[in-house]
Amino acid sequence: QVQLVESGGGLVQAGGSLRLSCVASGRTFSSYAMGWFRQAPGKEREFVGIISSSDGYTYYADSVKGRFTISRDKAKNTVYLQMNSLKSEDTAVYYCGRKYGVRGAQILSNYDYWGQGTQVTVSS
Numbered sequence: 001q002v003q004l005v006e007s008g009g010g011l012v013q014a015g016g017s018l019r020l021s022c023v024a025s026g027r028t029f030s031s032y033a034m035g036w037f038r039q040a041p042g043k044e045r046e047f048v049g050i051i052s053s054s055d056g057y058t059y060y061a062d063s064v065k066g067r068f069t070i071s072r073d074k075a076k077n078t079v080y081l082q083m084n085s086l087k088s089e090d091t092a093v094y095y096c097g098r099k100y101g102v103r104g105a106q107i108l109s110n111y112d113y114w115g116q117g118t119q120v121t122v123s124s
Contacts (some may be wrong), residue, residue: 067086
């Protein structure tokens, strides 16, 4: 059984930084791309970014490009979301998800496992 567990959320002032972590169970972590999504109150879950399984290729939503960075540590079965220059509109619950390949990264149904989410609140 695959489990994804996010952590690292919290309250931060605008302009600050946070690093989220997503730890995956199972021995096939390195075979899958890992994506990050977020969901603000009253809004649909939206794509943030993704990192490929092998060559470290990353792709980001325009709203976070240049501010957020995704990385992964295969030895620790962990993917990270480094968030800098945070804005109030970044406030949301952040989720990591697993999918095979990076094609269709923005489509929710392409992911087979999700974490429970971690709350990020940015105060202005």
